[in-house]
Amino acid sequence: MNLLVNLAGLLIAAFVVWWFWLWKPRQALVSAGRPIDILVDDGIYEPxxxxxxxxxxxTLRFLRKDASPCAEQVIxxxxxxxxxxxxxxxxxxxxxxxxxxxFRFTCQMQMYQGQLKVTD
Ligand SMILES: [Cu+2]
Incomplete structure (x- = not known):
């Protein structure tokens, strides 16, 4: 039983590490002069x-669905x-x-995370 609990804790820790430090979004949405819609919900910006x-x-058009104060600002x-x-x-x-x-864009607590890459 103890082993199981420890294992679960380890998995959660691994997930947290992955989520906050290792996860890198791979697919970039390239703006071609058109506005880009960004959904703000469930702790992530999409895209x-x-x-x-x-x-x-x-032009970035943010649509915030998350009512929690966490999502209130984008910086x-x-x-x-x-x-x-x-x-x-x-x-x-x-x-x-x-x-x-x-350039990173985040909410004020930096839970929401996004990246804007400006190319030459
Ligand atoms: Cu936040």
Whole structure:
């Protein structure tokens, strides 16, 4: 019995490690001048990995379904953008990335995680 409990604990720990540190989204959604819809629900942004060329105006349309305060804000680290997301109503965030690089976007507690890759 004890062994089983320990095993379960180990599995949970492994899952947490994978979820927070190892998991890397593989499929990038490439913006081609069109707005990108991002669903905010169940602790994840969908899609969570977005690619866009430098110097091209970008529109991200966040639709927040998660009513928990955790999902309330989206912060683009290194881009000086932070917005409050209403529940059940799309929120458009428009900007033109001026430098190439990979920028994280997260909720204020950094539970929700996403990446914006700006290509040269
Ligand atoms: Cu959060």
């Amino acid at each position: 969570a990995y977005i690619e866009t060329p430098k110097g091209q105006p970008l 683009f680290h290194g881009l000086d953008i932070s917005e409050t997301l209403p529940i059940g109503k799309p929120k458009e965030i428009r900007f033109t990335p001026k430098q190439a690089g990979t």
